[in-house]
Amino acid sequence: MEHEMKISSSVVRRLRTARGWSQDQLAVASGLSLRTIQRVEAEGIASMDTAVSLAATFEIRLIELQEDQHASTNEKPALGHSALFFGTAVITVAALSESGRLPSPQSDAFTAINVLAAIVGAALLVPSLVRAFKDRQYIGAALALIGTFLITLLAGGGIYALIGQRPLTWQLAGFGVSGAVLVFIAIRELRSANSPARV
Structure with a gap:
């Protein structure tokens, strides 16, 4: 036998x-x-x-x-796939904050904060990206990165518009809506690869 x-x-x-x-x-x-x-x-x-x-x-x-x-x-880290989204958002916020910063006496302190935030974001993002690629979840990972970036861009633009008392541009709103759709699809892709199949 x-x-x-x-x-x-x-x-x-x-x-x-x-x-x-x-x-x-x-x-x-x-x-x-x-x-x-x-x-x-x-x-x-x-x-x-x-x-x-x-x-x-x-x-x-x-x-x-x-x-x-x-x-x-x-195999399953505590944060699961949420680290992929959260890490991307943190890195995007750090990049937006650094690019929109005006020169000032506090510049070095703000730069240090943004670098630290980017490091924390990368620490969250990289392991979850490696796991997604190991599981051959290429499409889900790519959609998560792009969608989260666009949503975070909308959130940052919305805050700047609110502070400057200006209306939100339709282009930025379109980016945010597109990002939300991509994130929704990414979540479905990432979940479907780990869920039991129906036959």
Whole structure:
């Protein structure tokens, strides 16, 4: 009898749904039966041949099919994908603040604050970006970056307009609305890659 091994059913589902495949499509792509795919996703048990075939189909190392078994301690940071949005917003605010600053005796202090904010933003952004790219969530990550930048731009412009008692320009409002739409799509993309598939 062939040796069976434990693999992560959630990894298989995530990789499959990230490609937009049904279980049938994965079966065809991997050369396995539909029943085998269903069993792997339901029970997380596979023969060595099945695991090797899935790893080759997804173009990953065999050990990566087992990595979600300790996901609660190893893979999911406390902030999750929210760090991607928050880090981008912090960096954008720091850049806007620095670009709009007028020369003054306090210039060095404001520059130091903006640099510190950018470092904090990068500390939040980079790990979540690395995780998104490792999970092949390229579209979600790109939309999150662009959308958050546009929303933050709208917020900054709105504050400047309020302080200067000027109306908000329609171009800036359009950027903000576009950013909100992109963020909404990004959230759906990032969630769909991690949610269990419906068959």
